[in-house]
Amino acid sequence: MKDNRLLDQGNITGVVLAGGQGSRMGGQDKGLLELHGRPLMAQLLAALRPQVDALLISANRNQAHYQQYQCPVISDTLSGYQGPLAGFAAAMQVATTAYILTIPCDCLEVAPDTAKRLLAALQREQADIAVAHDGERLQPVHALIPVNLLPSLQAFLAKGDRKIDLWYAQHRMASVDFADCRRMFRNINTPTQKADIERASAFSVPPPSLGICAWSGTGKTTLLANLIPHLKQAGLRLTVIKHGHHQLELDTPGKDTYRFREAGADQVLLVSRKRMAMMQECKTQHEPELVDALRFVNRDCADLVLVEGFKHTAIPKIEVHRPSLGKPLLYPTDPSVIALATDDLALDVPPHLTKLNLNQPQAIAAFIVAWLQKPPSTTQPPTSLSMAAARTRILDSVQPLTAALKRPLRDALGQVLAEAVISPHNVPNHTNSAMDGYALRGVDLPTDTPRDYRVIGTAFAGGNTLAGECGAGECVRIMTGAVMPAGTDTVVMQEQVTVGATGDVRIDTGHRAGQNVRHAGEDIAQGSSVLPAGRRITPADLGVLASLGINELSVKRPLRVAFFSTGDELRSLGETLAEGQIYDSNRYALYGLLKQLNVELLDMGVVRDDPATLEAALLQAADIADVVLTSGGVSVGEADHIKGILAKLGQIHFWKIAIKPGRPLAFGTLGKAQFFGLPGNPVAVMVTFLQFVQPALLKMAGEAVSEPLLLDAVCLSRLKKQLGRTEFQRGTVRQEGGKLVVDKAGAQGSGILSSMSRGNCLIVLPEEAATIEPGDVVQVQIFGW
Known part of the structure; x- marks a missing residue:
């Protein structure tokens, strides 16, 4: 059985097949025929565009005419007009999505949910290919086909076979009922049919x-x-x-x-x-x-x-x-x-x-x-929203918590300061020596020749202050941290002093007045801001605050985050797996990510794909948490209910982002809680959390939010990339020859969670980037930075 989470849900290229000779149309290219004053190709692309992530035109002639539609135009790699399978193969070779959705160029209607129906059936039946059925017969050119079947198709074509049904027979096929849209399978084969259709106004691609x-x-x-x-x-x-x-x-x-x-x-x-x-x-x-x-x-x-x-x-x-x-x-x-x-x-x-x-x-x-x-x-x-637009909208929509509470200093580690910490005194609180050596007047330092000085006493750290004042020709033996004796402002290290037989010392030239002295307030001045509001307390901060004598802090109340996974196929650890079932990994990955942010975790387990059960779980989560996280159930399958329930109970701000992996991410409000519906694929869960959820949680917790740190690295791998969306590939970055280099961390499928474990970074490929070749410079986001 296949794991539905291994499928790139909704990741589809629409392909209009215009590769025929149009022999019964007198050689006319049917894709360029005008119906009701508008070319068939224009109408079909307009109908497909809202349903898919990318578009291709498969044409063996008139390519220049098709270029006007601003999407790639490809030709068969087989010569001689070999039929639809040749067009399938050409499209599968160049598509950068997981699937192609094929339709003929002379079809008269495209149902607005064609892609949704085919993908849902393919996933539901665990099939290899989904094909439309008009209620009486299959319509084999209306199909959803994974591009990973390309080797199978190439082997089939290499034998000289051209019949679609014979190739389909080699794979598990889902037949999808489109009997309610039978008009979409009516096509134009002759000039007479075209005239009849125009007279009957039968073309029904939805108008704008x-x-x-x-x-x-x-x-x-x-x-x-x-x-x-x-x-x-x-x-x-x-x-x-x-x-x-x-x-x-x-x-x-x-x-x-x-x-x-x-x-x-x-x-x-x-x-x-x-x-x-x-x-x-x-x-x-x-x-x-x-x-x-x-x-x-x-x-x-x-x-x-x-x-x-x-x-x-x-x-x-x-x-x-x-x-x-x-x-x-x-x-x-x-x-x-x-x-x-x-x-x-x-x-x-x-x-x-x-x-x-x-x-x-x-x-x-x-x-x-x-x-x-x-x-x-x-x-x-x-x-789909761009990544930058989605991140901006999320951060503009969430607000920091206002509730604060007092915590003992040690318990404040990892918490966010509710108000700035003001220093009650100077650090250091007195001017003191930075070295073991001899304190003296700076104006009394030797200038031309070495000079002898009489030692009048010793100053120890934490000891009594030396009585009297150090005069000309005098010095004081001093230890690191000891208060500078009256009259002194300079310390000469003991390694740079010669001690005589009578206890006097000789100091050579080359010293500077004021050297080796730490002044009161040099580190922290009394009344200055030590740590700003919104800072998350680090171990070093604990030391600084302890040096000020501060034993209690006002910190933000930790965020409460409720999270659960959805899916009838999911089982918890310790349960026995039946056929088609998998262990729930998403909750454990989310637990680790959330734990690092020091939030209060409310793990609600696995919730069945049942609307009533999901609705009850969402209401319960929203009642007890500031943020509700779910994984799965926000894509386009028939059992994906989260988005619909959220529309009923709260508000959806958006649910598609132009990224890979992680396109179906729902963001909105549920009562007083913020809601994030993450995808079901494990890698997509982690990527969308790091890019969108984590910045929002940091802002809500009161912490200052900054852009992720991106470093340049030379890529050692060839990385396929589709224009128009931001893509994240898992990589391993290291230093080599004085520069950073990065290689992809194995297979990049959005269900291959081991790539996140083996890798130590995300390779960030922006919208405008195309396929990356070895030697190209890319940016990496290192895990944990």
Whole structure:
């Protein structure tokens, strides 16, 4: 049995296959055919983009035309138009993700949850490949395929075989039901079919959607009503979707349609010459999502879908904001917001947002029209936050604890100071000798020739102060730490003095007035700040504070962190493993990471993948902790419930970050607690904790937070890297030839926890970096620094 945590969940490249000859289309390249005035390729890429991490176009001709879509264009490595399997192999050779999702270039619809359904089935059935089924037959080119099957496919092709079903038969395959989306398997093979489809307006790739988001009472509905006439004047066909109340009722008793529904009809259509209306009973137990509503949209009425509600859906949004209502802005926690419509024209907004005058709907409509006309690559919002943006949003959202308590000095080790420590006196508290030697007046030092001095006494550390004052031609024998006798300001080391037979001493030239003396307050001056508030107490700090006579400190209350793992496949240590079960390693890794931060740990064990059980556990955790951590359950599988429950009980700020490993990280609030939903893969758990959770915990604990220390090192390995995201690879760094060098610590899969144990650092590859070659300089983040 496979371990689901070894899968890079959601790590998919979408591949549009346009490698055919189009012989039945008279040689036309079907990917470049226009349907409803727009190339098929543009429509398919727009439908795939929100579902995947990367896009590829597989084309054996017209590559220059396809370059306009701003994603890589590849060709078959086999000559002679060898069919879809050749396109599969070419894509698998260049993809840097764990999977490819393939669709043909002439398909007429892509379900908005295609990737989600295929990946969930592949994981649920522990299969090698997931293939769509239309209710009657397999649709083999609509498939989710791991790139690690490339050797198998290459061996199959090397034998001269080209049939997809024969290669699929060599692997465990999950058949995924898409009977409710059968239109997506209708394709164009002849000019006649194309004409028929255009006449029937059968193409149903979801039209562009734009949300209007705001707090209740801000005026979303009013703005929409004002926008519609201006958008219609611009020639747009508009559909409006509004998320209604739970007890939505548009029909009334006594109407025929009401009687039909009461009698048990699942769907009732009311048709007249002026308009049509449809009412359908929702049989699902979950709250409908936007994708459910989009399935009913008629493309003849929709160049644009305006959406009111569905605030957690990642579609482009215009936020409506009226400062007079006293509500916070939404855009800092919603990366899908592209513009801010406000009546406060002096409000500052970040550069990536457009500020619009709320009282000028015509100008807002013009912005929307211009946005629609942008290339497909820019009309979709980023589905994942950058690492820097995610870290900033997290740190901006959390605040330090205010509660403080008194602790004896030794018990304060590792705690965070609640207030600065002010020195009650000087350290050292008197001017004293830094050496064993002889104290004298600096002005009395010899200048040209050696000179003899009479010893008038001895000063010991901690002893009585020497009576009288040291005069010219005199000196005092002095020990390290002893108070400087009256009249002296300089010490000559005993090794640099010659003692005569009568007890006098001879001092040579070359000495400096004031040497070898420690002045009162030289280390710490009375009234100065010794340690600032927000400092975590170290062993050296204990020594410094003890030297001041301080025996008690005011420190921050330690953070309370509740954490648990989710997954029916997880078992605790000591239990016997059945087939398909694994031991829970994440809680132990988190325990170690949290223990180093000196927080109060509330280990809640393993919680089953059951919505009711998870909801109860989250409520309990939020009631007792400042921070709630979970691992697993925030990705896209059918049993990943955490994100949905959090949306119900609290608030999700974001849940995707453009990093690897660790893309599905949920951050939000749960009651008064901060919530982090970490991925299920063990390495992803540790990486996301170090990059995002640890800085947040440090800030909440009251400690000053700084950027991680990154060091330059020469890389000895070739590291594959995808542009557009930050990647962390595990490495072993060492000094060699006077410089730091780093090598990858074995296999880099996000489920291979041993790579974290064998390695001593993370190799940090930024978004703009491409594949790293041996000899390239990279940055490393050393564990424990």
